[in-house]
Amino acid sequence: MKGRDRWPDEKIERNIRYRVDLMATGLDLARQGLAAIFIPRFVARLHNESVTSDRRLEALKLPRGLTAVKRDVFIVKRDSTAEDRTLRTIARALRDICPDHLD
Numbered sequence: 001m002k003g004r005d006r007w008p009d010e011k012i013e014r015n016i017r018y019r020v021d022l023m024a025t026g027l028d029l030a031r032q033g034l035a036a037i038f039i040p041r042f043v044a045r046l047h048n049e050s051v052t053s054d055r056r057l058e059a060l061k062l063p064r065g066l067t068a069v070k071r072d073v074f075i076v077k078r079d080s081t082a083e084d085r086t087l088r089t090i091a092r093a094l095r096d097i098c099p100d101h102l103d
Contacts (some may be wrong), residue, residue, distance in 0.1 A: 004039045006071070012063045031055045040071075042098040073098070 029035040
């Protein structure tokens with residue numbers, strides 16, 4: 001079973017010191033220097049835009065044998081639901097936040 005962060009356990013085993021359910025908790029541990037966190041690059045970028053320089057996150061080198069991870073992003077709606085302004089706004093925001101990952 002995959003964890004919520006989708007770490008590729010089948011390729012690289014990791015040492016887990018803290019197990020958290022919320023990304024906010026993981027980010028707090030990472031800001032304190034107590035743990036590394038496996039998050040999308042755009043999340044780290046957004047985080048770094050809103051914190052002081054002493055609380056910024058820095059990317060670590062990926063372990064040997066692990067290449068950059070890319071995930072597809074989908075917006076799912078019912079066929080009977082009309083595509084309204086809210087849905088288009090969400091889609092635009094996703095394209096703005098992570099332009100490298102969307103077509």
